[in-house]
Amino acid sequence: MQFHDLKLIDPLLRAVSTEGYLEPTPIQARAIPHILDGKDLVGCAQTGTGKTAAFALPILQQLVTETHNRARGTIRVLVLSPTRELATQIGESFAVYGRQTKLKHIVIFGGVGQQPQVEALRRGADILVATPGRLLDLMNQGIIRLNTIEIFVLDEADRMLDMGFIHDVCRIIKALPTRRQTLMFSATMPQDIQDLADQILINPVHVAVTPQATTVEKIAQSVFFVEKKDKRALLEHLLDDADFRRVLVFTRTKHGANKLAQQLDRGNIRADAIHGNKSQSARERALANFKSGKIRVLVATDIAARGIDVEDVTHVINYDLPNEPESYVHRIGRTARAGAAGIAYSFCDVEERAYLRDIEKLIRLRVPVVSGHPYASSPAERDVPVSRPERRASANRPSNGGGHPAANGGKVADKPRRSSRRRRSRADRRPHGDGAFDAGRANQQ
Numbered sequence: 001m002q003f004h005d006l007k008l009i010d011p012l013l014r015a016v017s018t019e020g021y022l023e024p025t026p027i028q029a030r031a032i033p034h035i036l037d038g039k040d041l042v043g044c045a046q047t048g049t050g051k052t053a054a055f056a057l058p059i060l061q062q063l064v065t066e067t068h069n070r071a072r073g074t075i076r077v078l079v080l081s082p083t084r085e086l087a088t089q090i091g092e093s094f095a096v097y098g099r100q101t102k103l104k105h106i107v108i109f110g111g112v113g114q115q116p117q118v119e120a121l122r123r124g125a126d127i128l129v130a131t132p133g134r135l136l137d138l139m140n141q142g143i144i145r146l147n148t149i150e151i152f153v154l155d156e157a158d159r160m161l162d163m164g165f166i167h168d169v170c171r172i173i174k175a176l177p178t179r180r181q182t183l184m185f186s187a188t189m190p191q192d193i194q195d196l197a198d199q200i201l202i203n204p205v206h207v208a209v210t211p212q213a214t215t216v217e218k219i220a221q222s223v224f225f226v227e228k229k230d231k232r233a234l235l236e237h238l239l240d241d242a243d244f245r246r247v248l249v250f251t252r253t254k255h256g257a258n259k260l261a262q263q264l265d266r267g268n269i270r271a272d273a274i275h276g277n278k279s280q281s282a283r284e285r286a287l288a289n290f291k292s293g294k295i296r297v298l299v300a301t302d303i304a305a306r307g308i309d310v311e312d313v314t315h316v317i318n319y320d321l322p323n324e325p326e327s328y329v330h331r332i333g334r335t336a337r338a339g340a341a342g343i344a345y346s347f348c349d350v351e352e353r354a355y356l357r358d359i360e361k362l363i364r365l366r367v368p369v370v371s372g373h374p375y376a377s378s379p380a381e382r383d384v385p386v387s388r389p390e391r392r393a394s395a396n397r398p399s400n401g402g403g404h405p406a407a408n409g410g411k412v413a414d415k416p417r418r419s420s421r422r423r424r425s426r427a428d429r430r431p432h433g434d435g436a437f438d439a440g441r442a443n444q445q
């Protein structure tokens, strides 16, 4: 399958060829024809599969070929994104793929002053990419009306729900014309996402790519069993190897990200942190320095890293294992963009073994253990039954052995049912949410 088999118009074909894309990714090959046909669509695909182009290309084409006598500068497309980073990247994608068209886009998100965004809206654009909080805020002020929207995209719907945006999203959808094309993308399809799809889409086509297995299989993954106190030394040891050129390191907390970045920087390893408490300009600077190679290590928290799209990340290192196994897949996907191979290392201390088991269950792979490294915790017996650390509690609790086998007589704790676990973790995350969530809520008050 080639891009021109998808009946894309020349300006778009030239743009993808300038980007160096040789052929459509599976989600593009399967979604683009339906979107061009004007159908509603549910795409089950995560970041890294080429899903942005899967909706951006046919949307641009429809805007060019079906003008509906709209005045220039009328907003005809709304893309909702859960985070500002992702919104920015979607905006960049529209700019890249639409560079040979005269179409314009605007990106709006919270956490920054609204005036430049208001001015951009006054100048007009065809495509609006927004996070929910700021969009609602501007709607409530009468600055934005959505009655001219023809195509609505809900991107990363599962994250949107996880971050507590469901009510905002529903309010926004109520303001859209009922006659519209709706596209919804989500990395996972739990029941609540299917329910949402039933409410907002009409006879949708379902397109699923199975990136979790395919992406994950392309990545060389290993786990290092290590004591918490030795993690930094292990990281520095690994970074002695010059092959670790562009390294994305994940920590569980914002504080942990800051501390680690500072410690590395003091040790002459150029590093910076990216998380929700950083100002927008600090985040953009860190990302730009990482992209250009000025810094070698970017330390990130999960939500801040959503949608980070940096070519050529040589290694992803899970300094802390995530307590949500899906986050592991999202994280390591940063090192295998659109089919490239990548390397992902995970550090696992004794309290994190249950997280590792959840991850292995999800990806249906055993992650090989690196034994014999200088900081190996002894013994690296992965199958020793360990109690499940309480998910949120263990993230915050000082390391006092709460997750150690001895703590509950070596019994394997019952695994909570998936649905209840999700519900709990979602509720837990609310007050702790990273930037876009906080900013979004703050905007409405």
Ligand code: AMP
Pocket: 020, 021, 022, 023, 024, 025, 028, 046, 047, 048, 049, 050, 051, 052, 053, 309, 337, 338
């Ligand atoms: P996304 O899933 O939209 O975040 O895209 C992931 C990455 O894949 C981005 O860096 C895109 O530039 C890249 N990409 C998208 N489509 C293709 C393609 N057909 N061939 C190669 N790379 C692509």
